[in-house]
Amino acid sequence: MSPRPLALALTAGAALLARRAVRRRIEGSPLWPLPALAEPVSGRPRHRSLRLTVAAHEVVAEGVVQLRLEGRELPGWEPGAHLDLVLPSGLVRQYSLCGDPADTSAYTIATRLVPDGRGGSREVHEGLRAGMTVEVRGPRNRFPLAPAPAYVFVAGGIGITPILPMLRAVADRPGLEWRLLYGGRSRASMPYLAEIEKLGSGAGSGRVTVVAEDEDGLPDLDALFAGVAAELPEGTAVHCCGPQGLTAAVEARIPEGAVLRLERFAPRTSAAGNQAFEVELRCSGRTLTVAADSTVLAAVRKELPDTAYSCEQGFCGTCRQRVLAGEVDHRDELLTDAERADSMLICVSRARRGPLVLDL
Incomplete structure (x- = not known):
């Protein structure tokens, strides 16, 4: 290579290395990613x-x-x-x-x-x-189909909607063990019933159990999970979607060794009930009182109306805020344990005890 092209190549290579070094320093700083680019900054969140x-x-x-x-x-x-x-x-x-x-x-x-x-x-x-x-x-997707050697699905009413694509996926896998318990007020009120019963019929009897409350009463979850414990392998994934009473009952009966995945219609509630508490907005220099029948989001938006939010049920994550101090009663279904260590969804979560301090 002649001296001039070699010099140009060396210069370009040095510039590339310099740009990479600068980017590493930026990404390692506490200001990366830039909040204004990564998170919603107003009442209308920025999503795709x-x-x-x-x-x-x-x-x-x-x-x-x-x-x-x-x-x-x-x-x-x-x-x-x-x-x-x-x-x-x-x-x-x-x-x-x-x-x-x-x-x-x-x-x-x-x-x-x-x-x-x-x-x-x-x-x-x-x-x-x-x-x-x-x-x-x-x-x-916050309710993905977990990899597992076998599956149990429990759906209540319209809770069948996220379960249905899962059923189609597992029904296409020869030799895979799966079961469904589908409950509703009546057969006429249960969507996709004909397709679901057809999916179950192709793999032998007993895979799909339909329980219409007006005909059969409430589903027998004890019998379902007794069979799971006796017949299905360790690591069986249990996916459940439905009203709070159903998800709580399934959660209480999950066999040892099974993996539970829940999708709730509404945020989880606390057995202790709600109490009023204070929230300090550190950046704004304000302290608010959140009433027992209100939410942190509602109290914050009275002072900061551009605070981003969307679902108001703890599902989408738009209202997530950084917690600087205080003990949080997390009631969402979205944040990981690591995320809960320093943040909360203010539309549903509350203070467990004492005041909360938010980076707002």
Whole structure:
């Protein structure tokens, strides 16, 4: 190589090494990643958003509507994932994906009408129609199908939606042991029942147990888990989605050696009940009182209205804040143990005792 090209190559190489060194120093600093770029900074959180068309709006069971949301080359997802659906009113609600992950042209979700709910399900049922355009964010997955030698699925009512893609996945794996207990108020109110019973019929009897409360009463979880302990291998994964009573009952009965994965309809509650407590906003120099019937998020937004939030149920992570001092009663289903060591989701979590100090 002639002297000039060699000198140019050496100069370029030195510049590359210098840039890498600078980046390592930046990434190692406490200011990396830059908060303004990595986290929402206002009441409207910044997530990847898509504008999709409501291609179909159909009733799939009593009180249950399914939406097919179409787009082009949509981001992929795995069983257990969910979307944030931004409704025309501005409400943001989370719905599990229950379609086919291989279909990159559409997302499928379903929701049950909750007459005395917070308004999201009613708007989906009565306000959305085929041909309308909606905004979605995601998909995200906090309830993935765990690798396991065998599976037990427990679903209550509309809790079947994240479970259904899991069933399709395990049913395609010859020789894999799996079981489903699916409960609901009545067979007419239980979506996707025909497909689920067909999935179970191809692998021998006893894999799918359907319990309609108006015919059979409540599911016999003791019998289910006695069979799991006796017949299925250690490390069997139990995936459960449903109302709090169901998830709590499953959690209390999980056999030793099984791996439990839960998806709740609502944030977990504390047996001790809620008490009022104080929160210091260190950066703002303010101290707030959070009432027993309120949340940290509600109290903070009275003083700092641009504080980011979305689901208000401890599911999405938008309202996560750094905790500088205090003992937190974590009630979310999202943060890891490491994340809980210095942060909290202020929409649902509270102080266990004494005041909390937040980096706000």
